[in-house]
Amino acid sequence: MDAAQDQLPAHASVIVIGGGVMGCSTLYHLAKGGVSDALLLERNKLTSGTTWHSAAQVRALRSTRNMTDLVRYSIDLYSRLEEETGQQVGWINKGSLSIATNEDRMIHIRRQAALAGLFGMRADTISAGEAAERWPLMNADDVVGAVWSPDDGRVSPSDLCAALVKGARADGARIFEDTGVVGILTEGGRVTGVEIDRGTVKCDAIALCTGLWSRAAAAMAGAEVPVWPCEHFYLLTKAVPGAESNLPTLSDHDGNLYIRDDSGGILVGCFEPMGKPIDPDRIGTDFAFQLLAEDWDHFEPMMHNALHRLPCLEHAQVKMLLNGPESFTPDSSFLLGETAETRGLFLGCGMNSVGVATGGGAGMALAHAIQHGAPPADLHEADPKRFDASVNSAAALAARVPEVLGKHYEIAYPGRQWTTARNLRTLPLHDEWVAHGAHFGQVFGIERPLYFNKTAEPVLTFGRPDWFNHVAAEVGAAHEGAGITEISSFGKIDVRGPDALSCLEAICTNRIDRPVGAACYTLMLNSAGGIESDLTVFRLARDHFRLMVGTAALKRDLAHIRNHLPQDADVRIADVSGDLAVLGLNGPDSAAIAAGLGAGWMNEIGYFRHAEGLIGDVRVRAARLSYVGEAGWELTCAVQDAPRLFKALKGAGSIPVGALAQTSMRIEKGFLAYGHDLDTDVTPAMAGLEFAIARDKDFIGKAALATDDGPASRLVSLMFEEKEAVPLGNEPVLAGERIIGKTTSAAFGYRIDRPVAIALINSRDVADGAAAMVDIGGVTAACRMSLSPLFNPAGDRMRPDRS
């Protein structure tokens, strides 16, 4: 597009690769943010990949505030870009309507409306009659209600990109079309430039916005980017009476459809239950302004649903069945931020069908991450480091993404599990767990038992789940006898060398310099004082530490540690997660079990201390700590020894306990979990984790903590009054009519016989024992706040030395 094609600069601070909505928005925000030499390289023409044929609906409501805020930012940007740039973008704010045709969908919709309230957005639950008034062409016979979001709209994707690049150019950015990147240059694990067909351009950072081609593009820099395309269909009709004027966008999620008017005709798109994956190699690199073949057989069930919802289609003339490729990720959330593998390589891709809606805000967040090291607010759901390499095989992706497309419109029942791309990684005791009738869930590619003695697949429900009694029995074992939980999926990072201690002291908030044999709970913060991770550090020798980190945190924590080591540090970092198995043995009988197995030495271990010894013939490291609030140890052994250790413990009377029981107990005990209660927006003071801060030393984020004494909100425990309430987390908490916070984790607390939650509450509303209400799908449930753990606040059950 820039006339002087041969005048590519030798260097640019940031190179954006790809000229779809993500690339154009990122370029715009880089330029507005002061990166005056930003460059966009597009192999074909701007928008020629997926963006040009997008249905371009912009719906704001997402499952978290920060994701929602990205779309709200887009809405604001799209509505003012024309005035700023003089280029129209076709922004039409006609709102959106989501209908429900069954009671569970209504619950789903009411949960969404409640979330909208929490996020300060307008969204109203309306009757079927009101919905029909807003969409007169709709057959509303089976509609039971709807949610109306007046701020949503749609845009013209190509015009939007034209306005974004015009705005970017005004601030110095340059765009080169017909300029494909064929190589990414790296040095010492960091990007240094790109190779194009006519030379190289050096750079300090890359924004990889290459849509469905991102997996291959990132591989040029050695990074793992699990993105794979699916075919995505919409039907376009010629003019239909009644569709002449702009209508709201209409979603019939039960019928897998979205509907809008289009130039006087109707556009009906679908997220069918199982999509059609397509190998990106089959699409090729010169796929510009092209479409995939129509597939009426595949669309036929959707056509049936469409005819039911819009009887007027019967007489409409079909213009085309558009089939375009769109990229998806294994968990249906996009990728935004720096890769773990290659420094300076930032992703803005895998948009999962919301690229136009999210693009404005996501481009802003990506530009911010490139310029300031992190997005402006926590976006852990989009962190590229959340995926294990196992999910990035072509086979796993091709299996998973059709299901991801289908899940887009599914009711968001709690406990939904993916059915495809399973068994990518299994635990050392997997065969045992299968034999014990485990129902598995997948985290970081690993199969973890959720509960045992399953007789059938669990029925999805917003009510009390059918596994309730299974989990009750497992909690009972850990509380009254002894339970074994496999926690081998935790990440395990060994840090060794003469500088290991000083490096960890600088990265971790707690005092790491403790005697060999000590364990400590610590946080890692970013420079703004937000929590990057919480972990346990074991000192194994003077210059050898083992870090136990969350299952899904491994890649992120490894990158955080490596990125913060001084260049000349004499320290070795090793991921030993795959070498070691870890079993949690918990419950009042655990002491007798240890003694009975000839491991009386374990009973001598003090709280937050660890020691090595034998259980039977298995060498273990036993650490006296608990994530569930009961007496016991975390036992680490070699992977190959895990079955023998399990056999010994089980033979001595302990019962398998799954992840759901563990979660219930940790919430009851007020223990926090990263990704639920903790993220980078949460500070130690908000989380009540000041005890994990050693103020008498320096560490990353310390300076920011000085101003964090009076946080605006705090995490507290909630105990519900009604036993039958089923809180799920991510619900508004109310004082009267006023929203005062949200639940971050929830479960049934079997030991106190009440539903329990952890909630982030405005500090001014926090009071021990204060009454509150939680909006659970439109029904309020009474609860009380507690500033101490709901279960065993004295903590003596975990600490036999105190009982």
Ligand SMILES: Cc1cc2nc3c(=O)[nH]c(=O)nc-3n(C[C@H](O)[C@H](O)[C@H](O)COP(=O)(O)OP(=O)(O)OC[C@H]3O[C@@H](n4cnc5c(N)ncnc54)[C@H](O)[C@@H]3O)c2cc1C
């Ligand atoms: C039928 C359909 C309907 C949709 N409806 C909606 C909707 O209603 N709302 C919504 O929000 N989203 C919708 N989407 C999704 C949305 O269109 C996409 O998420 C979005 O357009 C993706 O933008 P992108 O910039 O990530 O990718 P793309 O637009 O594909 O851009 C990537 C660009 O990178 C370039 N590129 C790749 N490799 C290289 C290289 N090596 N060197 C240089 N350039 C390279 C490509 O040529 C391409 O132009 C829809 C998608 C489809 C298919």
